[in-house]
Amino acid sequence: MEDIKSLLLKHLRAQTTAEEQTAIDAWLAASEANRELFAELNDPDRVARSLEKMDRLHEDQVWERLQAYTTGKPPAHRVHFLRRYGWAAAAAFFVLLGTGAWWVFHNAAKEHIAQTQQQRFRNDVAPGKNAAVLTLAGGQKIVLDSTAKGAITRQGNTTIHNTSGQLVYNALHGKPAELLYNTLTTGRGNLYQLILPDGSKVWLNAASSITYPTSFTGAERKVAMTGEAYFEIAKDERRPFIVEKKEMRIQVLGTHFNVNTYDDEDAWRTTLLEGSVKVIKGNNSSVLRPGQQAILSRDNAPIKVLDHPDIDDVMAWKNGVFRFNDATIESIMREMARWYDVEVVYDARISQHFIADVPRDVPASELLKLLELTDQVHFKIEGKKITVIR
Amino acid sequence: MTSPYIDDTTLLAGFHQRETLAEKQVFQKYFKPLCLYSETITGQLAASEDIVAESFEKAWARRLEFNTLENLKAFLYHIVRNASLNYTESQKRHRSHHEQIRYLSNHEPQLPEALEREILRVELLQEIYQEIENLPDRCGQIFKLLFIHHQTTQEIADQLSINVQTVRSQKARAIQLIKTELLRKRRIAPALLFAILLGYAR
Known part of the structure; x- marks a missing residue:
């Protein structure tokens, strides 16, 4: 079986066998990006645009210039582009x-x-790996690593399951007698994922922690964190989700956002991917739109909002x-x-x-x-x- | 033009030995796809051409350090990518670049799999381009002018110094073939369109 490149060329020439078509279908099923590429290649207009660009290139001139570079002699023809784009000397x-x-x-x-x-x-x-420590309401600590699998314990009316890298809370029916708080902590070199009793997902970066109730009762769903975490909060209009770190509060309805509160970085940053959040510090507050980032610096400066943070940079750790x-x-x-x-x-x-x-x-x-x-x-x-x- | 280098290993060996023919073959293999790839990041073909030219110079300077042709290719793509991103960054500071931002958020080739897909894309486009370039003279020229440059019949006739009537009849033949296919299938797969036009041109 040939590689995907030859298969796609055969497809463009309408020369594929049934077996080859099946292989192409499998490649298409594998990802959205593959399907997008396929769509582009089958669109004569888009292909024509790319071909037109290739036609505008000055391959022979660049070759001559490359030859000149190798031999140290100046090129025979003057080429229209000679500026260097700040290679070696750049900051x-x-x-x-x-x-x-x-x-x-x-x-x-x-x-x-x-x-x-x-x-x-x-x-x-x-490199780091999936590991964390779970501290139960009574202070008991459970180390979460590859050995702690399956249902590990119960807290009130909530069962707690652990699979590789993920801790899942399932709140059973009936109101618990009291509000119990657990804390999940990652050390340096660790990562962990948490599914809260309302189905909200939290990804914890290294050297971070999150403290949360074992079941969400009451008017708010409130958690406290340190370090860095990425949240995908289940929508619940009746109960806003609150993330707290010291004097900062983040209020959410149903949304995806990243919070970086490492104390050795210059500022705490909350980046919103989807939905809506309100970042509050003292008397200051800012409502973020998707793509924006709220910056809380150490001093008493008001909350700054950045319009186009590099989302790839922010989410790199999770990816x-x-x-x-x-x-x-x-x-x-x-x-x-x-x-x-x-x-x-x-x-x-x-x-x-x-x-x-x-x-x-x-x-x-x-x-x-x-x-x-x-x-x-x-x-x-x-x-x-x-x-x-x- | 047949190559004296029977496979990638001998080609690279020739490249190591500074054989001009090997150097040229390596250059021609990667130049156009690299430019196309860079342009999807920068949005500026001329700038991308410069970036790719300098990338080749860097590769040429460390020719002996590549153990396989794949190593050389990987080096070129990575260095072109970083230079293109850096160029785009420096352009961003002067004016907003919606195209670049949209590109970067849509394509995100930072993981190996995504980069491989970008490379697959430009290599396929190069193959298509090469196939059109290889079409026998008159048919190939007309096809290229019609399809790639969207020139009118008059423009094509002027450019090739032929009868407008000749261009028209060639074009009519192509359209006829396509129509027949369309009538039979009610929709024509672009792949088939390619095949027909290429087949007809032969």
Whole structure:
């Protein structure tokens, strides 16, 4: 069976066998993005537009220019485009997409780095995993890892189930005698998901916690959090959902949003994806529309609203990737510290900014290797300590 | 033009050895799809052409570090992607770029699978382009002008220095073939449209 590219070409030439058509159908069924690509390829107008662009390219001229670059001689013809787009001198350096299957890039070591990368990356650090600690109303702690599976306990009228990476609360009928609060806590290097008694979903990032009642009675559904979490709240018009962190309150009806309240970051950020939330701090409040982000900084400044935050950057942690957009090495290392549960020490001041897009489920050395490709920074891993060097 | 390089391994070996023919083949293999890919990010073909040109220079500079052709291809796509995104970012600061934002939110090629799909897309478009380029002279030219450039009969006749009548009759033949298909099936799959027009042109 051929790869999808040859199959699609055969389809365009109307030469597929029944078996090949089945394979194409399977590929189409696999994702919306596949179906979109297929639709584009079968639309003569859209194809024509792309073909027209290719027709406008100056392949021969670029080839000559490339030849000239290799031999060091100036090109024979003057080409209309010669400006460089700020490559080497730019403040932002490019870190390349890290996908092991694609390629392993070998970089010649610089002389002033005394040890080779292999030596410096001894004692690599494994990426984070699904683990958390559940603290029940009475103070009892249950470690949630691969060994705690199935129904683990009951709190009042609520049963609690644990499957890999997910804790599920099921409130049974009847009002509980008293309001019981549980807390789910992730350490550094951990992730966990929680399904609250009303069906709302919460994804907890590393070094975070959420405190919530085991069943939602009363006029409000209120939870408290630290660290970072992404929420998908079940709609319930009678009972607004409230998220609290110290002096900040977020009021929601039914909606998807991300809350970042790490205290070592410069501000607490609430980013709304869908629905509607109201962010409240003291006398200040802001109602967010989808796509907006509310920023609460440490000082007494009023709530700031950002209209176009990079949603991909905000949701990167939940999507299993690191996304750094013009980020300082310090902010990159803060995220690494939380995910890999490492201590970071600085032996050098790195002023450059970085752009990177890397999966999270790789050992620490992978991300560090990629950052090192820019030649603007180097690292040493020693057990649970990463040292940033020039 | 037949290639002296029988497969990717020998092509890469030639590339490592700085053989001009190998370099050219590698360049021609990736240039157009890379430009098309970059343009979907930047929205500016000329800028993308520049970005891709410089990306090739970077690849050429580290030619020996690629162990397979796939490595080289991956390097090119990644470096083009980052440069295109960076260019778009710097453009964003001057004016709002609805197209780029819409593109980025619609396509999101940050995960390997999504990037592979983007590459699949541009490679397929290149194949289609190549097939049209390979059409025998007169038919191919007319087809290209009709289909890609949407030129009128008069424009085509002027451009090819042929009789307007000749263009008309060629066009009529194509339309006739399509109509027949349409009458029979009431709807024509674009793939079939391609096949008919390409088949007819041969």
